[in-house]
Amino acid sequence: MRGLLVGLAITGVLILTNAAFTGAFGSGVAMPPYLLQVICLAGINITLAVSLNLINGFTGQFSLGHAGFMAIGAYASAYFTVTFGDRMRAAFGVLPPFARDGAVLLVGLAIGAFLAAIAGFLVGVPSLRLRGDYLAIVTLGFGEIIRVLILNIDAVGGARGFGGIPKLANFFWIYLFAGVTILVVHRIVHSSFGRTLVAIREDEIAAEAMGVHTTRAKVISFIVSSALAGVAGGLFAHYLMYIHTNSFTFLRSFEIIIMIVIGGLGSISGSILGAVLFITLTEGLRQFAQYRMVLFSLMLILIMIVRPQGILGHKEFVTFLTRRRRQLGTDQGTAAEGG
Amino acid sequence: MTAEATRSGPVPAPGATLDLSKVTMRFGGLVAVNALDLQIARGQLYGLIGPNGAGKTTVFNVITGVYTPTSGSIRFEGEEIAGERCGRITRRGVARTFQNIRLFGNMTVLENVKVAFDCRQATTLTTAVFRTPAHRAEEARVDADSRELLRIFKLDHVAGERARNLPYGSQRRLEIARAMATSPRLLLLDEPAAGMNPHEANELMDLIRWIRDRYGMAVLLVEHNMKVVMGICETVHVLDYGSTIAIGRPAEIQRDPRVIEAYLGGA
Numbered sequence: 001m002r003g004l005l006v007g008l009a010i011t012g013v014l015i016l017t018n019a020a021f022t023g024a025f026g027s028g029v030a031m032p033p034y035l036l037q038v039i040c041l042a043g044i045n046i047t048l049a050v051s052l053n054l055i056n057g058f059t060g061q062f063s064l065g066h067a068g069f070m071a072i073g074a075y076a077s078a079y080f081t082v083t084f085g086d087r088m089r090a091a092f093g094v095l096p097p098f099a100r101d102g103a104v105l106l107v108g109l110a111i112g113a114f115l116a117a118i119a120g121f122l123v124g125v126p127s128l129r130l131r132g133d134y135l136a137i138v139t140l141g142f143g144e145i146i147r148v149l150i151l152n153i154d155a156v157g158g159a160r161g162f163g164g165i166p167k168l169a170n171f172f173w174i175y176l177f178a179g180v181t182i183l184v185v186h187r188i189v190h191s192s193f194g195r196t197l198v199a200i201r202e203d204e205i206a207a208e209a210m211g212v213h214t215t216r217a218k219v220i221s222f223i224v225s226s227a228l229a230g231v232a233g234g235l236f237a238h239y240l241m242y243i244h245t246n247s248f249t250f251l252r253s254f255e256i257i258i259m260i261v262i263g264g265l266g267s268i269s270g271s272i273l274g275a276v277l278f279i280t281l282t283e284g285l286r287q288f289a290q291y292r293m294v295l296f297s298l299m300l301i302l303i304m305i306v307r308p309q310g311i312l313g314h315k316e317f318v319t320f321l322t323r324r325r326r327q328l329g330t331d332q333g334t335a336a337e338g339g
Numbered sequence: 340m341t342a343e344a345t346r347s348g349p350v351p352a353p354g355a356t357l358d359l360s361k362v363t364m365r366f367g368g369l370v371a372v373n374a375l376d377l378q379i380a381r382g383q384l385y386g387l388i389g390p391n392g393a394g395k396t397t398v399f400n401v402i403t404g405v406y407t408p409t410s411g412s413i414r415f416e417g418e419e420i421a422g423e424r425c426g427r428i429t430r431r432g433v434a435r436t437f438q439n440i441r442l443f444g445n446m447t448v449l450e451n452v453k454v455a456f457d458c459r460q461a462t463t464l465t466t467a468v469f470r471t472p473a474h475r476a477e478e479a480r481v482d483a484d485s486r487e488l489l490r491i492f493k494l495d496h497v498a499g500e501r502a503r504n505l506p507y508g509s510q511r512r513l514e515i516a517r518a519m520a521t522s523p524r525l526l527l528l529d530e531p532a533a534g535m536n537p538h539e540a541n542e543l544m545d546l547i548r549w550i551r552d553r554y555g556m557a558v559l560l561v562e563h564n565m566k567v568v569m570g571i572c573e574t575v576h577v578l579d580y581g582s583t584i585a586i587g588r589p590a591e592i593q594r595d596p597r598v599i600e601a602y603l604g605g606a
Contacts (some may be wrong), residue, residue, distance in 0.1 A: 191467030211458025
């Protein structure tokens with residue numbers, strides 16, 4: 001009940017912020033379009049980074065194919081809204097326009113997430129038997145296969161790209177789903193299932209010996225991660241209104257990897273920090289565009305030398321700040337229990 | 340050997356927890372375990388010893404499903420388990436520790452034990468995401484059970500500590516505690532006294548005896564520390580080059596000429 005109220009409150013704040021940013025309360029508080037777009041893309045990056053962290057950071061399976069699942073979500077949802085969107089809008093004629101748009105977007109995103117999840121299952125079952133570098137190479141390959149397949153489907157534009165997608169996603173939807181992703185991943189990680197995922201990361205043989213069905217746990221985590229990437233892809237498509245397979249190359253997967261490695265593998269707040277930091281640097285360094293990747297590489301090398309566990313390491317932002325106090329607290333707690 | 344003569348053939352003896360019959364494990368041309376027969380009764384403390392490379396750890400890996408035996412049958416409580424997945428065998432009630440400690444180093448001591456408890460829980464992804472009341476009740480129960488187990492193993496004061504930061508002896512104890520959390524009826528201990536000083540080894544012997552008495556499970560112990568093996572095992576089984584060379588009470592084994600030869604070499 002309390003959770004529901006908090007959720008509604010956050011949704012309300014998002015709606016109001018969205019209205020303010022787009023100038024509903026007068027142009028004085030409106031966000032400049034460029035800045036608003038950067039903020040929205042940051043939200044999509046947060047969804048991507050947090051979902052990838054579930055499989056890379058918490059389960060410890062190094063996947064390099066996230067862009068492929070994002071592409072499936074983007075193309076599937078865009079194909080749905082372009083082909084059936086108008087008919088669905090007509091069928092929901094009684095609803096106000098924003099609710100109709102929202103319904104169409106939600107169905108589109110659901111289809112995108114579902115297909116991305118199926119792809120995640122198909123890719124995960126054979127490849128998650130591999131470990132370390134081998135898994136990275138196989139997922140990298142699958143990501144590219146997905147992209148090349150889409151490139152050759154003429155119904156979604158092929159090499160011309162897929163245009164004419166209605167602009168259904170905005171600040172509100174993007175941050176709503178970023179919030180949902182954070183919530184879902186947080187709850188998974190802090191459950192018994194999440195513990196088994198971390199156990200697999202720490203020592204797969206020992207996890208199996210403790211009765212964990214490791215392959216199944218890894219595949220489930222991969223499917224959830226893929227589905228959330230599909231949602232991010234759908235939002236990406238309906239925000240930019242035009243998608244091209246060039247947006248989903250392995251470079252995109254690397255970008256997401258950079259975000260979570262900088263922020264700290266195995267930390268949700270670290271992924272959020274990494275995603276925001278990444279897009280801030282990308283945009284801030286736009287005038288030095290040709291040196292950008294050099295700077296990113298240097299930064300990554302520097303972080304690997306100085307702080308190999310990422311900015312936040314395995315810790316969440318809250319524990320990062322209050323670690324000492326909490327440790328003292330638990331010591332007292334157990335001492336009291338013992339006495 | 341006398342014990343071999345009293346073996347009851349392929350049918351498991353009543354009450355046998357574990358029954359290995361003609362188990363062979365071959366790695367290419369190497370026969371690591373050769374037609375091994377081994378029976379552990381309920382609640383028995385059974386020691387498995389042998390010189391380096393005798394195949395003791397391979398026996399463990401075959402029983403726990405890490406390897407599928409080349410031939411032979413492994414029955415746990417009357418049911419064939421040879422070739423089953425590791426995790427499945429654990430859920431049946433066979434738990435193990437590792438020769439080189441394999442804790443979940445970056446998880447806390449409490450979480451290490453909780454993971455092992457989870458194999459008996461019914462939580463799924465959906466109950467976790469929606470935090471159903473049943474899920475919360477289960478989490479609370481696992482938490483209480485885990486803390487109780489840590490108290491028994493005298494690890495409750497370090498419950499919030501990362502496992503890798505524990506001293507060596509405590510890590511060994513935590514490994515046993517974690518194995519116990521899967522509520523096994525057969526516990527396999529792979530050199531639990533390795534690296535322990537005599538005082539710690541004595542404590543370990545008391546602990547093993549105590550958990551056997553309290554939980555009534557069978558224990559299969561591989562150990563190089565003869566004081567521990569001879570001190571607590573009821574039956575000692577000696578392997579050399581993958582074959583059984585003697586089975587019997589500790590006192591008989593210590594006098595057995597073949598065992599002495601295997602350990603000290605031909606005189």
